[in-house]
Amino acid sequence: MALLQISEPGASPDPHARRHAVGIDLGTTNSLVAAVRDGVAECLPDDAGEVILPSAVRYRADGRTQVGAAALAAAAGDSHNTIVSAKRLLGRGPGDLAPAQRAAYDVVDAPGMVQLRTVAGIKSPVEVSAEILATLRQRAEDSLDDELFGAVITVPAYFDEAQRQATKDAARLAGLNVLRLISEPTAAAIAYGLDNASEGLYAVYDLGGGTFDISLLRLTKGVFEVVATGGDSALGGDDIDDALADWARERSKLPVDAPNDRRALVAGARQAKEDLSSRAETTLDCRIGDATWSLPITTADLAEVAGPFVARTIDGVKRVLRDAKVQPAQIDGVVLVGGSTRMPLVREAVARALGRDPLVDLDPDQVVALGAAIQADALAGNAGAGDLLLLDVIALSLGLETMGGIVERIIPRNSPIPTARSQDFTTYQDGQTAMAIHVVQGERELVDECRSLARFELRGLPPMVAGAARIRVSFAVDADGLLDVSAREQTSGVEASVSVKPSYGLSDDDVARMLSEGFSAADSDMVERSLRESQVDADRLLSATRSAIDADADLLNPAERTELDALMAELAARRDCGDRAAIDAAVTSLAAGTESFAAARMDRGIRRALAGRRIEDL
Amino acid sequence: MKIDTDDFALFGLPRRFALDSADLDGRRRSLQAEVHPDRFAAAGAAAQRLSMQWAVRVNEAYHRLRDPLRRAGYLCELAGVPVSAEENTAMPAAFLEQQMSWREALDEASTPEAIEAVAGTLVAERDRAFAGLEQSLDVDEDPAAAARQVRALMFVERFAADVDQRLAGEP
Numbered sequence: 001m002a003l004l005q006i007s008e009p010g011a012s013p014d015p016h017a018r019r020h021a022v023g024i025d026l027g028t029t030n031s032l033v034a035a036v037r038d039g040v041a042e043c044l045p046d047d048a049g050e051v052i053l054p055s056a057v058r059y060r061a062d063g064r065t066q067v068g069a070a071a072l073a074a075a076a077g078d079s080h081n082t083i084v085s086a087k088r089l090l091g092r093g094p095g096d097l098a099p100a101q102r103a104a105y106d107v108v109d110a111p112g113m114v115q116l117r118t119v120a121g122i123k124s125p126v127e128v129s130a131e132i133l134a135t136l137r138q139r140a141e142d143s144l145d146d147e148l149f150g151a152v153i154t155v156p157a158y159f160d161e162a163q164r165q166a167t168k169d170a171a172r173l174a175g176l177n178v179l180r181l182i183s184e185p186t187a188a189a190i191a192y193g194l195d196n197a198s199e200g201l202y203a204v205y206d207l208g209g210g211t212f213d214i215s216l217l218r219l220t221k222g223v224f225e226v227v228a229t230g231g232d233s234a235l236g237g238d239d240i241d242d243a244l245a246d247w248a249r250e251r252s253k254l255p256v257d258a259p260n261d262r263r264a265l266v267a268g269a270r271q272a273k274e275d276l277s278s279r280a281e282t283t284l285d286c287r288i289g290d291a292t293w294s295l296p297i298t299t300a301d302l303a304e305v306a307g308p309f310v311a312r313t314i315d316g317v318k319r320v321l322r323d324a325k326v327q328p329a330q331i332d333g334v335v336l337v338g339g340s341t342r343m344p345l346v347r348e349a350v351a352r353a354l355g356r357d358p359l360v361d362l363d364p365d366q367v368v369a370l371g372a373a374i375q376a377d378a379l380a381g382n383a384g385a386g387d388l389l390l391l392d393v394i395a396l397s398l399g400l401e402t403m404g405g406i407v408e409r410i411i412p413r414n415s416p417i418p419t420a421r422s423q424d425f426t427t428y429q430d431g432q433t434a435m436a437i438h439v440v441q442g443e444r445e446l447v448d449e450c451r452s453l454a455r456f457e458l459r460g461l462p463p464m465v466a467g468a469a470r471i472r473v474s475f476a477v478d479a480d481g482l483l484d485v486s487a488r489e490q491t492s493g494v495e496a497s498v499s500v501k502p503s504y505g506l507s508d509d510d511v512a513r514m515l516s517e518g519f520s521a522a523d524s525d526m527v528e529r530s531l532r533e534s535q536v537d538a539d540r541l542l543s544a545t546r547s548a549i550d551a552d553a554d555l556l557n558p559a560e561r562t563e564l565d566a567l568m569a570e571l572a573a574r575r576d577c578g579d580r581a582a583i584d585a586a587v588t589s590l591a592a593g594t595e596s597f598a599a600a601r602m603d604r605g606i607r608r609a610l611a612g613r614r615i616e617d618l
Numbered sequence: 619m620k621i622d623t624d625d626f627a628l629f630g631l632p633r634r635f636a637l638d639s640a641d642l643d644g645r646r647r648s649l650q651a652e653v654h655p656d657r658f659a660a661a662g663a664a665a666q667r668l669s670m671q672w673a674v675r676v677n678e679a680y681h682r683l684r685d686p687l688r689r690a691g692y693l694c695e696l697a698g699v700p701v702s703a704e705e706n707t708a709m710p711a712a713f714l715e716q717q718m719s720w721r722e723a724l725d726e727a728s729t730p731e732a733i734e735a736v737a738g739t740l741v742a743e744r745d746r747a748f749a750g751l752e753q754s755l756d757v758d759e760d761p762a763a764a765a766r767q768v769r770a771l772m773f774v775e776r777f778a779a780d781v782d783q784r785l786a787g788e789p
Contacts, residue, residue, distance in 0.1 A: 019660070150659075179659050180656065180659065220647065223647050223650075223651070225647070319786070322785075322786055375656075378656070379656055379659035379660065380659070380660055381659070381660035389647070389651050389654060389656060389657075390656060391647070391650055391654070415681070416677045416680070416681075417677075418655060418670055418673045418674050418677065419674055419677050419678070420674045420678070478655070478670060479654070479656065479670070479673070540660070541662050541663075543660070544661045544662045544665070545662060547661075548661070548662075548665070590662075591662050591663050591664055592664075594662050594664050598661075598662065598664040598665040598668050599668060601665070602652075602668050602669070602672060603619050605652030605653060606619045606628075606649065606652055606653065606672070607619065608652060609648040609649045609652045609653075610629075610630040610645070610648065610649070
């Protein structure tokens with residue numbers, strides 16, 4: 001047996017090792033991965049030199065899976081097995097689908113998140129998204145020639161709880177350590193702000209293939225503070241393509257019957273729309289059945305079809321300005337993000353609404369991934385990235401159902417996160433011993449018009465007269481925008497809590513099952529995979545503890561220092577012992593051993609924060 | 619520093635109603651720069667948990683200090699005179715009359731300009747009320763008087779929310 005190597009306590013084997021962390025823009029139409037190399041963020045290309053990966057996955061009868069351009073090329077001929085725009089299905093039930101989406105696939109008629117029947121079996125949009133993420137992960141590991149420390153994945157600011165959770169689940173399936181989910185407009189602002197060393201109030205207008213976001217951010221010395229955000233997670237360029245396809249079918253009485261015909265028509269409509277960004281007229285070309293069609297189309301036609309969609313985004317812009325109590329004149333800059341902002345129609349509408357010409361000097365397709373990469377580099381703790389700080393808000397209000405189907409708002413939209421709020425409720429009937437807690441998200445007054453997130457029950461309440469019980473319901477939203485809810489009866493101490501696993505989410509069991517069923521991107525050997533995970537945890541904790549000691553060793557007395565060194569040496573020794581349980585136990589011991597040190601460091605940080613400020617005459 | 623330290627001490631501010639909001643924003647940024655979970659994404663679980671607790675605490679204090687009405691209510695509470703709005707609903711007759719006339723003005727306002735005019739009256743009234751709170755809390759040191767002013771202002775704020783809704787074109 002080989003002898004295990006043990007490094008000197010407190011000394012990192014390679015103190016200058018750079019942690020490789022990437023930013024991933026998981027888009028409706030296209031996805032990208034970017035990383036900071038030599039201090040510069042750049043999108044990573046595939047073998048063919050392409051940075052854009054079309055968000056398309058094709059399941060084939062031979063068991064192989066195609067991702068990207070190859071899958072997209074087959075979309076029109078193999079509609080049911082080629083999933084495009086899976087992002088629009090994340091965290092959504094069959095009832096949420098638009099008729100066009102429903103028609104394109106073989107949707108399983110079952111409650112919960114949408115499931116699609118393919119030649120390779122039933123697939124959820126989480127699995128489809130995981131294929132895309134796994135492809136990007138592989139690309140990044142090849143480019144960087146190293147394993148990834150973690151990834152920042154972007155989501156539309158307006159994504160709700162279920163959609164965020166589904167995105168995180170997809171990343172887990174793809175074997176990615178998610179450092180943080182951040183909003184797409186915020187990522188774009190980071191890319192712009194750090195590039196131009198800007199200060200002030202910025203509006204980011206992000207119209208992608210399937211989602212629309214508008215965010216207002218204040219930039220102050222490397223701090224990006226989201227002031228207000230809004231949008232529509234089901235509004236994007238796809239809708240314009242669909243509407244343009246409908247318009248063409250009506251006008252020319254096209255015989256569109258099969259899903260494959262529809263795909264061909266929509267693809268032709270998209271191409272025509274893109275052509276019209278650079279010229280006044282073009283043709284919409286598509287092949288339906290055995291016939292080839294070529295229909296003339298002008299910018300005026302496009303304006304007529306796309307106008308109502310663009311108008312909806314402008315309503316969203318106005319609402320966010322109202323929420324933030326900001327006049328257009330107070331805005332220092334406008335940033336455009338997303339492929340759909342290439343349309344002159346969109347640029348003109350935004351310029352009119354905000355009274356200034358938008359900044360377009362960064363590629364709208366790449367800017368989100370670039371910003372995410374910069375944030376990933378900072379979160380990984382790499383030197384030189386330390387000054388960036390992102391202060392985000394929740395985009396949608398969170399509340400509870402009360403009597404009569406009315407929503408009681410607990411955390412209003414645009415509250416800074418992380419946050420925690422609680423509110424007391426009481427019973428409705430004498431002797432009531434249980435209470436149903438229904439958590440909802442949205443801005444409407446009525447429960448039915450909001451999105452249902454979770455239901456749970458608080459049981460075993462002591463019988464009391466109506467109105468005597470005091471049930472405190474607490475909401476906590478973490479830095480990823482994910483929610484935890486707990487309820488406690490104050491007089492008896494009866495408790496119930498739920499980590500919100502949304503009605504359309506996957507359970508831990510689902511994820512475990514997908515992994516064990518040989519999700520194609522995952523490592524096949526579960527034992528090997530979990531051992532590897534424990535080793536990664538061990539490395540992470542050792543590295544974090546070493547950095548903490550390097551920074552604040554003076555906070556430890558000699559006895560504490562000796563104990564920490566011993567715990568670290570023990571973990572380092574066990575790291576390669578091959579026994580997962582032994583590694584986990586040593587991780588737990590070291591984590592517990594650092595509790596009071598972590599508290600002392602936090603205290604020092606808070607004092608440091610205020611040290612530079614004048615303390616007024618207390 | 620303890621997590622249950624009061625909001626003013628946490629932000630290194632005196633217990634006063636008067637406050638420079640740009641300075642408050644700056645203090646919040648400095649505090650979050652130290653405690654925010656993003657600063658601990660590569661740290662151990664203990665540090666991550668503490669960071670979450672402190673970041674939540676800083677946001678909670680900021681939320682309370684930034685809003686003049688919440689800040690005034692909090693100062694009353696710290697001075698041992700909780701506002702207890704649910705138990706003290708009695709308002710002076712003159713105040714109720716003024717409320718009624720505002721409601722009527724809003725009901726009758728049919729154009730955006732007319733609603734803006736109601737909103738303008740409210741802003742002026744609010745500014746007067748805040749000046750009154752500053753007098754009670756910072757000069758007279760009379761938290762009981764301030765608590766009464768806070769309760770009255772809560773009505774004004776509720777009305778202001780209705781006006782905002784009308785301005786936003788919602789029913």
